[in-house]
Amino acid sequence: MSFQVSKVNDVTVIEVDGQLIVGNRNELKKEVLEKIELGEQTFVIDFANTAYIDSSGLGVLVSLSKKIREHGGELRLSSLSEDLRTLFELTKLDTLFRIAEDREQALEGF
Amino acid sequence: MSELTGGDLVLEIPTDIHSISGAVDYVLSRCSASEVSARKLNLNFRVGLTEALTNAMMYGNDHDPSKSVVIEVVMGRDHVQATVRDQGSGFDPRSVPDPTLPENLTRSYGRGLFLMRELLDELWFNDCGNEVTLILRAESCSTFEGGASA
Structure with a gap:
């Protein structure tokens, strides 16, 4: 898995390429937690180029969503x-x- | 990862969660002659086998790299079957709570066994719970219809 991080207005957009699975889920978690520490609050994780997410990957998304909400923010998903x-x-x-159809829809109303 | 004799395909892989994806890809590459559709293999069987290996390594073998996991695959004309065995003391699959209940929905773990039950046609555990057998049939009603009761 690799991911690309960009900023659209105040929203952090993370594109996940490949698979989000038990062997790499902590890379995504670390990236998002670092952004939260820097004060970022709104996130879109885009799965347009993601082939597969296992239960550990789903669990990381749940964990990150909770953490972002605790900081007053929101996590949206797109392009499943x-x-x-x-x-x-x-x-x-x-x-x-x-869950938005695509990244643009996810960014609407943030 | 080493290939052993017996069954249609028998693999022994060391406990390393980074090896799971490659092992699953290899098993799937050997199932292409089955009548089970590629889509079902790539979702239902991939999910089931990945979750079985993850459970075996993380909970069964407790991440111990000195322990290994054995996968035995049988490729029938109308089904594929995989048995995953770890070197742990086993567990009671009935003790795992339903992750879709409202009180469990925000947990960050506990969805692997549920997905296996949902996506495979049959799921069998041995008596002590350190071996699970997954069966996916070509003739399920739909791509995603599994519904194992174990």
Whole structure:
């Protein structure tokens, strides 16, 4: 997995390339926690180029969402493939996250 | 990762969570002759096998690199089957709470076994709980319909 971080207005956008899985989830966690420490509050994680997320990856997203909310911010997700959306629906995490069709939609209203 | 004899494919891999993805990719590459669709292999079977290996290494073998995990794969015409065995003392799968209940939804762990149950057609544990067998059939009603009861 690799990820690219950019800033759109005041929103930190993170593109995840490859797989978000048990072997690399802590890289994403570290990146977001560092941004929170720097005062960033609003985040979009974009999965347009993500092939697969395992349960550990889902768990990291839940953990980060909680941490961001504790700091008064919000985490939104975008561009889930049909397969990835199925994983969120099965685990009911689609009720926990605001999931946008694409990055642009996720950025609306922040 | 070493390939052993017996079954259609038998692998022994050391406990290292970074090796899981490569091992799963390798197993899937060997399942292409099955009648199970590529999409089901790439979602249902990938998820099931990944979660089984993760549980085996993290909880079964407790991250101990001196311990290994054995995967035994059987490729039937109309199904694929994988048995994952760790060197731990096992666990009771009935003790794992439903992660979709409201009180568990914000937990950052505990979804692996649930996904296995949802996405595979059959899921069997041995008596002590350190070996799990996953079965995915070609003839499930839909791509995502599993529903193992174990």
